[in-house]
Amino acid sequence: MTAAHPVQGTLDDLGTPLADVTFVVVDLETTGASPKDAAITEIGAVKVRGGVELGDLATLVDPGGPIPPFITALTGITQQMVTAAPRIGQVLPAFLEFAHGCVLVAHNARFDVGFLKAACAEHGYEWPDFPVVDTVDLARRTLTRDEVPNCKLETLARHFRTPVQPNHRALADARATVDVLHGLIERLGSFGVSSLEELRSFAKAPTPEQRRKRYLADDVPSAPGVYLFENADGEVLYVGKSGDLRSRVRSYFTGSETRWRAREMVGLAERVRTVVCATGLEAEVRELRLIAQHKPRYNRRSKFPERAVWLKLTVEPFPRLSIVHECRDDGASYLGPLSSRRQAEEARAALHEAVPLRQCTQRLTLTLIDKGKARTCALADLGRCGAPCEGRETPEHYDAHTAAARRVIEGDARPVVAAARTRIDRLSAELRYEEAAAQRDRLAAFVRAAARGQRLTALARLPQLVAARPAPGGGWELSVVRYGRLAAAGTVPPRAHPRPYVDALIATAETVLPGGPPGAIPAGAVTAGAGAEEMECVLRWLDTPGVRLVEIDGDWTCPVHGAEGLRRWLDHALERARDAVEPEDRGVSRPLR
Structure with missing residues (x-):
């Protein structure tokens, strides 16, 4: 048997040299973040090869719907600018022809390619199998945090000193991305990257630090639960959850992790600690609790549940609506929690439309009013306030407004809805559509906040609720909830009688004391009630198909005239209003019907 002669490889075996690759760098402007509920407003693309520009393509696109004001403020693209522009179905053939046979490049390519694929699918065009290069992935792999604080296009453009600065217009951003791409390719030469194949694989390859620390996942079990990355000092860096801890933790040490x-x-982690959980709900709840407890620097959400925003009907001689960050058991009525101060202000404005509470921030007392030292405002002259500060409204008469506001907050949202609809109809009849849309947004903020609060209140009042859900592999998942807090979780094996398991779980469940206002963050004892996010996790689990209530102690109800039913009506009305916008009236909001 003779030995095979060595064969010298050809240049083709080394891949396609980057100097011979034709790149089409594309950027889109859109009306939103997802192709499901947003559309393209502008396409910009630049074709380059070997550092030389071969051509460009740029056009505005009629999105077929209104452009949100914040998008106009960000991009400068107005409704009038796209009125005569072609629709995306007319633009796609030109773009696909322009990019034919090329490699697509984009900054955050998942966003741009996602919109283009969705547009092709909607209009019956087959999406070509373009090779795609993402400059975000390349930058994350090539540059260090000492060089650039983040991988935003504006930051990279400043770092590489591009002649064209990005300005949220498609062609300018595409030209800036071209220069960023060339700067990154120049840096990649030191890594031995010289071909297209090497370029595409480089961004997905794990870093040396990731490869070195793969051993941290060796002892992680294949079970649902929570994982905690810790540094050498025991500081918790990150908390996450997964249905398969081993698979999820191992992914951090592969090229699929590009964040x-x-x-x-x-790079900072020295150990991974895991907490195996009986069910996915338990893992989700434990993750929230651990994030709130440790406040890991690499977790971005749920770190500060105590920063929830509430709308409070104060306890004083002439109560008012105040936005607060702390919910106390002080006899006041609270609406919330709300996601932001802006949402709280919108909800407060909607409630003021229905109930003429004073809107000043001063603390009014009868002594202050009798001495004539109370500050006055112009709202009384506008008919928006009874002017108790001037003595025009007695405490007894003002108490009627307070009682009405308390009824609205605690369960009867009809006065707010009626006042808002009356004002929306009047503004729409006067063709003041932008003001009508603002009034609609206020109503939406109030209804959603009230619905959220009432759902949490109903759950937080229950001393105990036991529920079961079919487990994926057979059997049942069990949860014991006390005053809104998950007190215990377990499973029932397939074909086993559930009663003994239910009794054992109840007997060993955590003792939970009634907390303060529903959803408030307890001060001190971890066994006092539950936070809003935890209760919402429980409610989502209870809303899933197949859940059965095993035992319930107390009444689990929402107010008859509460906001929950109105929330569904409002969402449906807003959807119909969006669908009713005609091409010649884009940007004009319709009244609620």
Whole structure:
């Protein structure tokens, strides 16, 4: 048997040299973040090869619907600018022809390619199998945090000193991305990247630090639960959850993990601690609790549940609506929790439309009013306030407004809805559509906040609720909820009688004391009630198909005239209003019907 002669490889075996690759760098402007509920407003693309520009393509696109005001403020693209522009179905053939046979490049390519694929699917065009290069992935792999604080296009353009600065217009951003791409390719030469194949694989390859620390996942079990990355000092860097801990933790040490912060966190981590959970709900709840407890630097959400925003009907001689960050058991009525101060202000404005409470921030007392030292405002002259500060409204008469506001907050949202609809109809009849849309947004903020609060209130009042859900592999998942807090979780094996397991779980469940206002963050004892996010996790689990109530102690109800039913009506009305916008009236909001 003779030995095979060595064969010298050809240049083709080394891949396609980057100097011979034709790149089409594309950027889109859109009306939103998702192709499901947003559309393209502008396409910009630049074709380059070997550092030389071969051509460009740029056009505005009629999105077929209104452009949100914040998008106009960000991009400068107005409704009038796209009125005569072609629709995306007319633009796609030109773009596909322009990019034919090329490699697509985009900054955050998942966003731009996602919109283009969705547009092709909607209009019956087959999406070509373009090779795609994402400059975000390349930057995360090539540059360090010492060089650039983040991988935003504006930051990279400043770092590489591009001649064209990005300005949220498609062609300018595409030209800036071209220069960023060339700067990154120049840096990649030091890594030995010289072909297209090497370029595409480089961004997905794990870093040396990721490869070195793969051993941290060796002892992680294949079970649902929570994982905690810790540094050498025992500081918790990151908390996450998964249905399969081993698979999820191992992914942090592979090329599939391209997030910059995650790679940086892996570089600092020295151990991974896991908490195996009986069910997915238990894992979700434990994750929330651990994030709130440790406040890991690499977690971005749920770190500060105590920062929830509430709308409070104060306890004083002439109560008013105040936005607060702390919910106390002080006899006041609270609406919330709300997601932001802006939402709280919108909800407060909607309630003021229905109930003429004073809107000043001073603390009014009868002594202050009798001495004539109370500050006055112009709202009384506008008919928006009874002017108790001037003595025009007695405490007894003002108490009627307070009682009405308390009824609205605690269960009867009809006065707010009626006042808002009356005002929306009047503004629409006067063709003041922008003001009508603002009034609609206020109503939406109030209804959603009230519905959220009432759902949490109903759950938080229950001393105990036991529920079961079919488990994926057979059997049942069990949950014991006390005053809104998950007190215990377990499973029932397939074909086993559930009663003994239910009794054992109840007997060993955590003792939970009634907390303060529903959803408030307890001060001190961890066994006092539950936070709003935890209760919402429980409610989502209870709303899933197949859930059965095993035992319930107390009444689990929402107010008859509460906001929950109105929330569904409002969402449906808003959807119909969006669908009713005609091409010649884009940007004009319709009244609620």
